[in-house]
Amino acid sequence: MRETWELETIYAGGSASSAAAAAYGELQNQLQKLETSLPAFTDTDSEVWSQWLQDFQRAAERLEQLQSFYACCMAQDVNDTKAKQRSSQLQNEAARFEYIENALAGTLAAMDEACWEQLLSTAFAEVAFPLREKRQEQALKLDMAKERLITALSVDGYHGWSQLYDVVVGRIHIDVEVDKEHKHLSVGQAENLFASGDAALRRRVFSGWETSWAAEAEVCAQILNHMGGYRLALYEQRGWTSHLQEPLHLNRMKQDTLDAMWRAVRTTRQQLVPYMQEKARLMGLKQLSWADQDAPVAVQETTIPYDKACGFVGDQFRVFSPDMAAFAEQALSAAWVEAEDRGGKMPGGFCIGFPERGESRIFMTYGGTYSSLSTLAHELGHAYHSHLLLDLPPLRQRYAMNVAETASTFAELLVADAALQTANSDEERLSLLDQRLQQAVALLMNIDARFTFEDRFYQRRAAGPLTVEELNELMATAQQDSYLGQLSQYHPLFWASKLHFYLTDVPFYNFPYTFGYLFSAGLYSRFQKGNRDFAATYRGLLQDSGSMTVEELAAKHLGVELARPEFWQDACATVLQDADRFLASAPRKN
Numbered sequence: 001m002r003e004t005w006e007l008e009t010i011y012a013g014g015s016a017s018s019a020a021a022a023a024y025g026e027l028q029n030q031l032q033k034l035e036t037s038l039p040a041f042t043d044t045d046s047e048v049w050s051q052w053l054q055d056f057q058r059a060a061e062r063l064e065q066l067q068s069f070y071a072c073c074m075a076q077d078v079n080d081t082k083a084k085q086r087s088s089q090l091q092n093e094a095a096r097f098e099y100i101e102n103a104l105a106g107t108l109a110a111m112d113e114a115c116w117e118q119l120l121s122t123a124f125a126e127v128a129f130p131l132r133e134k135r136q137e138q139a140l141k142l143d144m145a146k147e148r149l150i151t152a153l154s155v156d157g158y159h160g161w162s163q164l165y166d167v168v169v170g171r172i173h174i175d176v177e178v179d180k181e182h183k184h185l186s187v188g189q190a191e192n193l194f195a196s197g198d199a200a201l202r203r204r205v206f207s208g209w210e211t212s213w214a215a216e217a218e219v220c221a222q223i224l225n226h227m228g229g230y231r232l233a234l235y236e237q238r239g240w241t242s243h244l245q246e247p248l249h250l251n252r253m254k255q256d257t258l259d260a261m262w263r264a265v266r267t268t269r270q271q272l273v274p275y276m277q278e279k280a281r282l283m284g285l286k287q288l289s290w291a292d293q294d295a296p297v298a299v300q301e302t303t304i305p306y307d308k309a310c311g312f313v314g315d316q317f318r319v320f321s322p323d324m325a326a327f328a329e330q331a332l333s334a335a336w337v338e339a340e341d342r343g344g345k346m347p348g349g350f351c352i353g354f355p356e357r358g359e360s361r362i363f364m365t366y367g368g369t370y371s372s373l374s375t376l377a378h379e380l381g382h383a384y385h386s387h388l389l390l391d392l393p394p395l396r397q398r399y400a401m402n403v404a405e406t407a408s409t410f411a412e413l414l415v416a417d418a419a420l421q422t423a424n425s426d427e428e429r430l431s432l433l434d435q436r437l438q439q440a441v442a443l444l445m446n447i448d449a450r451f452t453f454e455d456r457f458y459q460r461r462a463a464g465p466l467t468v469e470e471l472n473e474l475m476a477t478a479q480q481d482s483y484l485g486q487l488s489q490y491h492p493l494f495w496a497s498k499l500h501f502y503l504t505d506v507p508f509y510n511f512p513y514t515f516g517y518l519f520s521a522g523l524y525s526r527f528q529k530g531n532r533d534f535a536a537t538y539r540g541l542l543q544d545s546g547s548m549t550v551e552e553l554a555a556k557h558l559g560v561e562l563a564r565p566e567f568w569q570d571a572c573a574t575v576l577q578d579a580d581r582f583l584a585s586a587p588r589k590n
Contacts, residue, residue, distance in 0.1 A: 001310045005361050006335035007072055010065070010354055015073040015083035023066060024090070030059040031096045038103055041110035049123035056104070057394040061355040063097050066090055068352045068361070075346045075363045076338055078170035078186070088163060091155045098151045105138035127395040129547045137249065141238055150234065158230045158504055161223045165502040168216050168223075169346065174208040176201075187497075188347035192367040195294045199283070206291035213493045217468045220496035224457075225465040231507060232462055243458040247508035251515070252400045252549040256563040261515060262448070264568035268576060269444045269484070275437050275579040276486045278586050289489035290479075293441060294371065297434045298427050303368040306339055313377045316418040317411070320527065321535040324411075327387050328380045331360065336383070337376070339366035348499060349375050351382035351408075355397070358390050370419065370435050374412050381411025388542050399545035401506055403553065405516025406523070407542055412439070413524045426585065433582045440575050441483075443517040449475075449482035450510040453495060471495050515550075518571035522558065525574050 011020035034056055039048050067090060073083035108116070108131060116135070124131050141147055174190035176183055178201065185193075193205045213220075235243060248255060280288045282297045304312075310332045318325035331337070336359065338345075349364035360383035366372045385407035389397040416436050423429040453475050460466055466474070472492035479490040495501060500509040523541075527534045541557040554560050560567045 001307050002335045003340040005338035027062045041107045046122035065356045095151045095155045099148045102147050105134040106144045108135040109138035130395040162504045176204050176208045186343050188345045188365045191347050202291040213496045221468045228461040251402045261568045268572040271576045287488040290491045309373040316414045337362040351379040377411045377415040378408040381408035396546040402512035402515035403545040406519045409516045409520040430585045436578045445482045447514045449478045453478040521571040521574045
């Protein structure tokens with residue numbers, strides 16, 4: 001399998017592509033037409049509205065396609081200045097589109113009920129849910145003139161800070177000795193080494209990691225403080241009293257659901273403590289440190305070639321759904337995945353859509369470990385989710401972040417269970433259980449620390465900017481609380497090194513991961529019970545994900561109430577049973 005993705009079929013010529021430039025010009029014309037042709041709020045002509053909404057959705061697809069293209073260019077080469085320039089220019093068109101979207105919401109909100117109801121049965125019928133959502137949210141915002149000014153100023157203000165963070169990441173390198181050779185590693189390459197079985201190497205990497213991020217901490221603090229200050233000022237102007245109102249709205253979920261989920265997590269995660277203590281013993285440590293979380297319990301870990309990983313993922317998808325397997329095989333053979341381990345790449349992984357082509361692209365740095373295999377399955381799960389929505393109107397393809405993480409995590413579970421069942425030795429089985437429990441620690445402890453940090457940060461930021469020292473203390477305290485004091489060393493600069501704190505389109509991009517992890521565990525538990533039609537239920541749930549709140553989605557397809565604790569408690573019990581399996585499988589002392 002090819003380890004570099006194919007972008008030439010999207011726009012030939014890389015970041016300097018003339019085809020992409022032409023598409024950009026067409027987008028500008030599309031947006032100009034939309035701005036001048038928005039029907040009046042009293043217009044009940046369904047044909048006029050239908051045509052305008054079609055044009056609106058086509059412009060949305062063109063904008064997303066261009067954004068995705070330049071994001072891919074920057075991810076594969078953090079020094080691609082042309083891509084950064086094009087992406088920055090595109091922010092202006094994104095702001096124009098946001099204004100048009102706000103104008104649409106204002107027009108819908110101004111309609112009288114008779115006009116609204118008439119159009120719901122005609123022009124609005126196929127996209128009733130997202131349009132109803134826009135109509136309701138407009139009532140919570142400022143008047144159109146102020147919202148347009150906010151959108152315009154955010155390009156060089158709010159979004160500009162996020163782009164500056166990308167520049168910071170691009171210039172960071174971690175200097176470390178690997179195999180008796182001095183290495184000048186990118187952030188992504190260094191991050192992979194935390195999964196090494198060499199404890200001394202992990203500590204050298206972590207030391208270099210902290211040193212490199214500490215050198216940029218003042219800049220990162222400025223960025224984070226200004227982004228947080230912007231959000232709080234905007235929320236105050238709109239009369240929003242909670243800094244969680246926007247992320248909850250974007251995730252189409254209620255505060256009661258979020259509270260129920262975190263209560264279940266915080267009352268059950270102590271079951272991970274014996275696992276962490278036993279893992280430390282097996283590794284010859286008194287206590288795990290931050291750098292040991294992703295380390296294997298066995299010193300030698302099998303290297304999994306990329307081709308073999310692709311085949312394994314496809315095989316396990318087929319057990320669940322031949323349709324899902326066929327999709328994955330098509331994506332892999334068509335070179336939708338950028339997996340090569342090389343310098344100059346951004347850290348982390350993502351799946352991104354190209355709606356005009358009906359395709360996705362996956363970015364990661366494949367390291368030959370089970371963790372890398374799991375990431376591949378995770379991102380293919382995202383891509384499959386998008387694939388299932390292709391026949392729906394674009395407005396109904398916009399699913400919430402938490403549901404997005406459900407599809408990806410479900411795909412991981414399919415692969416994880418199969419790997420455990422096909423393990424060739426007790427040592428390999430123990431190692432795989434460790435990998436699954438590493439994920440449990442990440443989703444039930446690490447993500448909670450991120451959420452706790454961000455929640456406390458916004459409470460403190462209301463009184464003024466925080467210093468580097470205060471941010472470090474806030475992060476270290478959150479980690480100690482969430483990890484139940486089980487680590488010997490924490491990562492105070494995590495607030496600087498984690499990209500998710502610097503995303504402007506998705507505030508609080510932390511709890512959606514835990515939601516998806518536990519929601520998918522609930523889904524997987526139902527699949528394991530032998531329901532032959534569950535693959536169809538799963539597809540139906542994903543296809544409805546852009547047309548319902550998460551509470552409605554769970555009620556329709558699973559028959560559960562997410563604001564009640566039972567579902568979350570059962571989901572936590574499902575994932576935490578691996579802790580008992582690990583303890584039972586661990587070799588005893590002589």
